[in-house]
Amino acid sequence: MELNDVDLNLLLVFNELLIERRVARVADKLGLTQPSVSNALSRLRKTLDDELFIRTSNGMEPTPYASQLAEPISSALSTIRNSLNQQAVFAPATSTRKFTISAADVGEVYFLPALMDKLAQVAPGVSLKTVPNTTVNLRETMEAGQIDLAIGLLPQLKAGFFQRSLLHQDYVCMFREGHPLQGKKISLKQFCEADHVVVSAPGTGHSKMDEMIERKGIRRNIRLTVPHFVAVGHILSTTDLLATVPERYAMACRVPFKLAYVKHPVVLPRIGINIFWHAKVHKEPGNQWLRNLIAELFSDSKAA
Structure with missing residues (x-):
């Protein structure tokens, strides 16, 4: 049997029946009607060619085949649930990640000394590479994930990019x-x-x-x-x-x-200097951490 032969939603009903042993409880827990739960069980019985659960005075008792399936299905569902709910984390203190930042040389002079000093304190294993924003197609390079952040006055980065104001200057x-x-x-x-x-x-x-x-x-x-x-x-x-x-x-x-x-x-x-990042890394923890650190160091408002 292949996975595409099984509606994976039915396995949720199966797993809850193993736990609750009552159709009414399963329906309430999953936000379904009792006929919907019964229908799901009927479909799963047909797919797996087994009764799976027998109605008794103590509730729905699993058949030997259902008991055999119980542990692997429960484990698989738990793995999927944990994977979907897991939030990736970035640990600056132990990370050895290398970030690439695009900035003009005038920006490097102002930003890099303080930024490197801060990295030495909070993320000693993290390293930076800078790329001049005039020597690459910045939009395409950031879309390809080759540049993590760009700093400057960059009006060409609009659709598909986020930006945050850092500072204004004369x-x-x-x-x-x-x-x-x-x-x-x-x-x-x-x-x-x-x-x-x-x-x-x-x-x-x-x-x-x-x-x-x-x-x-x-x-x-x-x-x-x-x-x-x-x-x-x-x-x-x-x-x-x-x-x-x-x-x-x-x-x-x-x-x-x-x-x-x-x-x-x-x-x-006055000119405004912003920090830019592509939409696809908007929620990436490492990118979030670095741009928040830069804002903490250099933003006019010092907002986190």
Whole structure:
């Protein structure tokens, strides 16, 4: 006999009859009518070619064949029930899982030091890999499960993705400590006359800010263009160049590179940085844990 020959719902009735021995009790327990329970027993008798239960003064007594089936069917149903009800768990303290996060280099500078420090405390076996969000098809890569989380200003991640707001920030004007413009409110004229280093980062929120400055008709004296933020701190610390950077990046670089920053003379909109994940990992415990940890560390609201 094959499984597709048996309606598995009938086995639930069979198992309860073994326990209760009364049709009325089984019907009440399963939320069925007594005729429905009797009908189910009739169908199972026909399928298994055995009476299975005999009506006696003590209730429905199982036949030898039913008694033989009792333990394996009860065990199988219990296994199925436990499997369906089991909630997978993630134990950060003992896990050796490797997570992949997509973030721009400016995000890596701000997020990774504090995140790695926290992981060392609560999940010493967990490791991270970062992937630039401009070098992959982020949507397809996350759909394929190759990237667990993405952080940034990523309007292309809409249908099929969840997102959570982390923080909002302004753009500031940054330069070395001791710069002639330090301690002053920089005027638009001073901003335009100064020498600038610009980060060319197509497809990112930062590139949109540069485009906005250009659309306002503001012409900077751009002396250097670099493809990423990694070298900006080093460059500013030894030159009189200015850079337009996100405030959180400026906060992270100020002390290590002995830099200073002031309010930007150009009116620019605040940007929102979100954390994104694909719908298929929405309830995956490890993913839930990591994104909650990141929100705990960096969210403006510090909401769990």
